[in-house]
Amino acid sequence: MYPQNPPEPGFGEHKNPHEQVPPPYVPQSGYAPQSGYPQAYGYPASSPGLKPDNYLAWSIVSTIMCCWPMGIPAIVFASRVDSAWIRGDYLGAHEASRKARGWTIASAVTGGVFILGYIAIIALSMVASS
16 A cells, blocks of 8 residues: 555644634725725725816916925926826825925915015115115
C-alpha cells in the first residue's frame, strides 16, 4: 500500500453544527455613507454629487485687481477642478476647488489690505503736507 501523508491543517476537521456563526454583513437598501468623510485616494466615489465650483472667474478678477502673486495659484487650482471632475477624480476636484477658493480669498484680502494701506499713506501725507 501507499504511505499516507499526514492531513493538512484544517483538512478533515468538521465544524460544530450547533456553533452560532453571525451572518455576513449586508448593507440595507438605501444605505449611503455619512457625509463629511473624504473618499480614499485611488478609489472612485460611489456618488459624486454636485460638481464643485471652480472659482475661475473670481480667481482671475482677484489676480487682476488685487494681488497677482496669490492669484496665480488660485487660477492654477481653479483650472484643475473641471479636468479632475471629468477624469472621475471627485475628491481631487473638491480639493482643487477648496484650494482655489482659499487662494482667491487670500488674494482678495491681501490686495484689499494693500489698497487700504496705500490710501491711508496718501491721506496721511496729504494731512502732513497741509
